[in-house]
Amino acid sequence: MHNLILEDMTHKIAPSLLSADFGNLQATIEMVNQSEADWLHLDIMDGVFVPNISFGFPVMKYIKKISTKPLDVHLMITDPTKFIYEIKESGAYMMNVHYETCVHLHRTIEQIKQNGMKAGVTLNPHTPVSLLEDIVQDVDMVLIMSVNPGFGGQKFIEHSIEKIKALKEMILRKNAHTLIEVDGGINLNTGKRVLEAGADILVAGNAIFNTENPTQIISEFKAL
Ligand code: DX5
Numbered sequence: 074m075h076n077l078i079l080e081d082m083t084h085k086i087a088p089s090l091l092s093a094d095f096g097n098l099q100a101t102i103e104m105v106n107q108s109e110a111d112w113l114h115l116d117i118m119d120g121v122f123v124p125n126i127s128f129g130f131p132v133m134k135y136i137k138k139i140s141t142k143p144l145d146v147h148l149m150i151t152d153p154t155k156f157i158y159e160i161k162e163s164g165a166y167m168m169n170v171h172y173e174t175c176v177h178l179h180r181t182i183e184q185i186k187q188n189g190m191k192a193g194v195t196l197n198p199h200t201p202v203s204l205l206e207d208i209v210q211d212v213d214m215v216l217i218m219s220v221n222p223g224f225g226g227q228k229f230i231e232h233s234i235e236k237i238k239a240l241k242e243m244i245l246r247k248n249a250h251t252l253i254e255v256d257g258g259i260n261l262n263t264g265k266r267v268l269e270a271g272a273d274i275l276v277a278g279n280a281i282f283n284t285e286n287p288t289q290i291i292s293e294f295k296a297l
């Protein structure tokens with residue numbers, strides 16, 4: 074029964090602000106507010122876990138004041154468990170932690186939920202889906218990285234399709250409610266393919282913000 078509900082659900086779109094013009098943040102967020110986007114995806118980087126630095130809590134709080142969309146926060150930092158309270162205070166709806174950064178992942182997931190957020194676990198391209206066998210039923214979402222995290226505008230890694238299929242099979246087998254999000258190199262073409270493989274949420278940065286009409290592209294992603 075639950076499986077049917079998951080399969081019937083229309084997919085969500087989460088534009089990734091990383092590719093936006095930071096000189097016009099307010100206008101960009103207002104554009105997303107007016108669009109058919111479901112969530113707003115925020116990439117937090119520390120220059121240690123990934124070779125790039127993006128933005129932190131003060132910027133998140135500003136975004137929260139303007140955004141009417143739930144904030145889907147992707148933490149590319151070495152010790153996300155340390156910042157659960159701050160992430161909550163900065164307005165996150167979904168807190169995604171990387172599998173590779175959490176020694177006590179089950180405890181971290183419980184703490185995220187206790188703080189009133191949805192809990193997501195993210196896998197780097199080299200991290201197998203099979204490692205989620207004993208945690209998948211406890212998380213609200215799994216975020217499959219289809220590029221190596223750190224930068225927008227990279228090429229989609231083809232093997233991600235197999236990972237999404239394997240994860241979907243695991244979720245259905247366990248009768249779990251877990252959603253699948255895919256992030257990296259998503260355009261209308263790869264987006265369609267990952268949805269067919271079992272994804273529920275598409276993150277897209279470059280394909281949305283580096284175009285003439287981002288609102289239109291978001292509608293096209295929703296129509297896939
Ligand atoms: C990369 C980030 C992505 C990034 C995606 O580390 O997690 O969210 O913004 O950008 P595109 O869609 O351009 O690959």
Ligand code: ZN
Nearest residue numbers: 089116147256
């Ligand atoms: Zn991301």
